Amino acid sequence: MYAFAYQKPATVAEAVKLLSADPEAKALAGGMTYIPVLKQRLARPSAVVDLSGLGLAGIGVSGGVVTIGAMTTHAAVAASAEVRRAIPALAALAGGIGDNEVRHRGTIGGSLANDDPTADYPAAVLALGATLRTDRRTIAADGYFQGMFTTALEPGEIITAVAFPVPEKAGYAKFPNPASRYAMVGVFVARGPQGVRVAVTGAGQGGVFRHTAMEKALEKSWSADALAGVATPAEGLNADLHGSAEYRAHLVGVMARRALAAAG
Amino acid sequence: MPQVSLTVNGKRHTVEVETRTLLVELLREKLGLTGTHVGCDTSQCGACVVHVDGTSVKSCTFLAVQADGASVTTIEGLAAADGTLHPMQAAFREHHALQCGFCTPGMVMSAIDLVNSHKERMSEAEIRHGLEGNLCRCTGYHNIVKAVAAAQEVMHGRAQAAE
Numbered sequence: 001m002y003a004f005a006y007q008k009p010a011t012v013a014e015a016v017k018l019l020s021a022d023p024e025a026k027a028l029a030g031g032m033t034y035i036p037v038l039k040q041r042l043a044r045p046s047a048v049v050d051l052s053g054l055g056l057a058g059i060g061v062s063g064g065v066v067t068i069g070a071m072t073t074h075a076a077v078a079a080s081a082e083v084r085r086a087i088p089a090l091a092a093l094a095g096g097i098g099d100n101e102v103r104h105r106g107t108i109g110g111s112l113a114n115d116d117p118t119a120d121y122p123a124a125v126l127a128l129g130a131t132l133r134t135d136r137r138t139i140a141a142d143g144y145f146q147g148m149f150t151t152a153l154e155p156g157e158i159i160t161a162v163a164f165p166v167p168e169k170a171g172y173a174k175f176p177n178p179a180s181r182y183a184m185v186g187v188f189v190a191r192g193p194q195g196v197r198v199a200v201t202g203a204g205q206g207g208v209f210r211h212t213a214m215e216k217a218l219e220k221s222w223s224a225d226a227l228a229g230v231a232t233p234a235e236g237l238n239a240d241l242h243g244s245a246e247y248r249a250h251l252v253g254v255m256a257r258r259a260l261a262a263a264g
Numbered sequence: 265m266p267q268v269s270l271t272v273n274g275k276r277h278t279v280e281v282e283t284r285t286l287l288v289e290l291l292r293e294k295l296g297l298t299g300t301h302v303g304c305d306t307s308q309c310g311a312c313v314v315h316v317d318g319t320s321v322k323s324c325t326f327l328a329v330q331a332d333g334a335s336v337t338t339i340e341g342l343a344a345a346d347g348t349l350h351p352m353q354a355a356f357r358e359h360h361a362l363q364c365g366f367c368t369p370g371m372v373m374s375a376i377d378l379v380n381s382h383k384e385r386m387s388e389a390e391i392r393h394g395l396e397g398n399l400c401r402c403t404g405y406h407n408i409v410k411a412v413a414a415a416q417e418v419m420h421g422r423a424q425a426a427e
Binding site for chain 1: 266282283284286305306307308310313319320321322325326327329330374377378381394395396397398
């Protein structure tokens with residue numbers, strides 16, 4: 001690691017001020033991606049602003065909305081009785097990220113700010129039509145994800161919480177890379193206040209995306225059978241040593257059917 | 265340089281570190297606690313797992329400054345003062361859950377947190393899922409899982425410790 005200054009502000013306003021005043025300063029959430037990035041000298045921040053002292057961890061459910069503080073760990077979401085009751089698919093997704101030790105540190109806000117194209121949370125946020133709250137505004141999921149590692153966040157903007165409308169039905173299935181446990185393909189299906197939404201992570205070159213052909217089919221009939229004949233073009237999907245674009249396109253269909261089975 | 269005050273295995277320490285010092289470096293190089301191993305150095309193998317405030321974490325992916333004010337337990341802090349092994353250590357010995365031993369400290373630390381956070385009896389599949397963050401290159405997983413299955417009975421008072 002290159003040397004950096006370490007700051008641990010006590011308020012969101014102070015953190016925003018530190019990050020806005022110095023374009024080379026970077027925010028640190030759980031650090032499960034960023035500390036490895038620092039160790040490999042892929043980044044050279046002037047300062048690391050630790051967000052763990054801002055009081056942004058916690059889960060609340062009211063009025064049909066599950067609100068999860070940005071610094072809430074994956075382990076806390078997975079174990080939350082409230083999340084398990086309201087959106088069991090979200091708790092299950094959180095319980096399948098990385099491994100136990102990663103889940104103890106990694107946070108929902110950190111995952112969404114990083115927007116890794118193979119991360120799990122973007123699929124849930126997009127399919128459930130969640131809203132991201134930041135220090136200055138709210139951002140709808142549809143306008144938030146802008147390509148791999150690219151989001152609508154402005155420099156110095158900090159996610160404070162994510163609000164998920166409770167769906168009638170939701171399910172998630174992923175095919176994890178056997179070594180890294182990141183999603184080769186992950187599909188989240190949801191039927192709720194915003195209609196049927198299907199989001200695919202891991203597969204697209206541009207990061208998470210909505211599968212509108214599947215959404216139309218599932219609007220007509222919420223069943224795995226309805227997906228028969230719905231094509232997933234290989235164009236625009238990732239191809240690497242783990243699998244071709246055609247293989248990933250095939251997996252999208254398989255994972256969507258499994259997600260539907262999980263949703264019931 | 266910043267100072268970090270933390271409790272390690274019950275003993276208070278105040279240590280001067282660089283902001284880029286990792287917790288595992290603090291433990292091994294500043295405090296001489298070399299039971300915590302560095303295997304992959306890329307957050308995958310779990311040889312460096314310790315407990316911070318009772319929760320298992322990878323100490324190679326944790327800045328020492330983040331541990332300020334924390335209570336850390338390493339493999340050296342498990343056995344009683346008279347040498348009596350922790351039930352998880354005893355189960356690893358009883359079930360031959362180690363070959364070369366390199367992954368063992370991390371396995372034991374992960375397994376203890378796993379059992380502590382599951383009061384209900386875990387199935388073999390649940391134990392394997394819970395230990396996904398720990399790699400054993402001797403591929404001795406089978407006996408490790410057996411040891412954890414046995415230790416959970418002792419730790420939750422359903423059976424006596426192995427002699």
